[in-house]
Amino acid sequence: MDSLTQFVLGAAVSTACLGSKIGPRRAALIGGALGTLPDLDVLIPFADPVDTFVYHRGWTHSLFVHAIAAPLIGEAMVRGFKALREHRWLTYGAVYLILATHAMIDAITVYGTRIFWPFYPDPVGVGSVFIIDPLYTLPLLGVVIWALFKRQWTRPLKRGVAAALILSTAYMGLSMVLQQRMEVRAAKVFSEAGIEPDRVFAIAAPFNTVLWKVIGLEDDRYHNVYLSFLDGEDAPTIYSHPRHPELTACLDDSPARDKLVWFSRGFYRADLVEGKVVLSDLRMGLTPGYAFRFAVAQSGQDGFDPIVPERDYSHRRSTEGDLAWLQARMAGMPAVRAAEAQLETAEALPGLADASTCGRG
Structure with a gap:
């Protein structure tokens, strides 16, 4: 705290x-x-x-x-x-x-x-x-x-x-009871959308226990859904993003990668940013502005070479419109988080996955 x-x-x-x-x-x-x-x-x-x-x-x-x-x-x-x-x-x-x-x-x-x-x-x-x-x-x-x-x-x-x-x-004590209720509710939301995540984890949103970010984790992607105890009957928006496991698969000799995978309990994603492999802890912060992002490898002649880890600040922790979105969702009003919806669209563009391979970026 x-x-x-x-x-x-x-x-x-x-x-x-x-x-x-x-x-x-x-x-x-x-x-x-x-x-x-x-x-x-x-x-x-x-x-x-x-x-x-x-x-x-x-x-x-x-x-x-x-x-x-x-x-x-x-x-x-x-x-x-x-x-x-x-x-x-x-x-x-x-x-x-x-x-x-x-x-x-x-x-x-x-x-x-x-x-x-x-x-x-x-x-x-x-x-x-x-x-x-x-x-x-x-x-x-x-x-x-x-x-x-x-x-x-x-x-x-x-x-x-x-x-x-x-x-x-x-x-x-009440917060832990609420967390369990949100995980059960999120599992139902995912199921109704045809998503069957391996793990579901509810995390209290900033400054309150009314709104919750729930992560549905799969091997190659994850899904964010934001649920409020004041929600009505409208179906909540689910945001799906790739995890790029092919990037971390190239880093068997990276102690930094191993530490981040262990500490995040598997809730992480990898990205290729200016030729460097960046790992983000999905639990802390909002997509894509995670509070903890670290570059752990860079593109080399034969793939990716581990480097001395660096904090990555390429994304702001919050973007324009986040405060209004947070207030609306806390009140149970339907609202789309623009920054995440735009990122989801960009990640789905053809050819993006091809840029994130085990070889050079």
């Missing part, structure tokens, strides 16, 4: 656990700081952009690492605050909850978080909440601001903090 959300979640958890011991203001500030601690892994230098992408939210987000770190950080707090010296185990537990809740809400987003490292090294990424979701953050922000203006622990503040934590946690 975004840094503000991580701060206010950590602050709220700390206030709930330690506010009565060291005061709500101190508890909120300490919890907020600790709540952002796992994301300091962004300061770790990695070999290339792909490693930076796939290894973020790694060991610093592990629940097992947090179990080791909590007594160390907690003991420093016990020694630093006289009021905590008789509450050592409470302090340890509070630190663990602050760190662990950071990792757990990150795992609810689609990016993926290695919360079980090193015993289970793959990232967990549910995708039922966007990285910024006001409905989750605002209740926590409200009680944290309240706590920052209070020196003394009061019963109304205690109830407010508890209510905010319960509501935000319930919202996360």
Whole structure:
């Protein structure tokens, strides 16, 4: 999740656990700081952009690492605050909850978080909440601001903090239920259109859980459909795009390709852009402006040669008309996403597939 959300979640958890011991203001500030601690892994230098992408939210987000770190950080707090010296185990537990809740809400987003490292090294990424979701953050922000203006622990503040934590946690749980419902609905939409994808994955659209992007994945193509809980009886538009598996088949000796295939859990596409093979993670961003695109190979004399990975910025993340389209679809109104419909038409032009072969582009 975004840094503000991580701060206010950590602050709220700390206030709930330690506010009565060291005061709500101190508890909120300490919890907020600790709540952002796992994301300091962004300061770790990695070999290339792909490693930076796939290894973020790694060991610093592990629940097992947090179990080791909590007594160390907690003991420093016990020694630093006289009021905590008789509450050592409470302090340890509070630190663990602050760190662990950071990792757990990150795992609810689609990016993926290695919360079980090193015993289970793959990232967990549910995708039922966007990285910024006001409905989750605002209740926590409200009680944290309240706590920052209070020196003394009061019963109304205690109830407010508890209510905010319960509501935000319930919202996360509800989002996963909604995600399952959307995947079932999308499978029906695909079936009625004569499409039988191998996998269906629903992802919360930006800033809300009313509108969902659902990907239907096949070997050589994928289908996007955008479903709102406020939709009427009109059949939703399905956008179909090629994945160009023939491009990645040429890259058996590319570690960058292997990492991206693993991290995306197979939800990726390949494109030939100015003689370079570019892989995009289909889960993050809207077609074609995916948030994470990497050039991993370039055309050579005998095909494609792996290169040091590069971020590809050839597509904007959003295009003209996307905001109006997003608002219309959130409200359940039929709307065609122009940028994606135009791309779908261009991809279907004769000869385009011939340009994306295992040989030189």
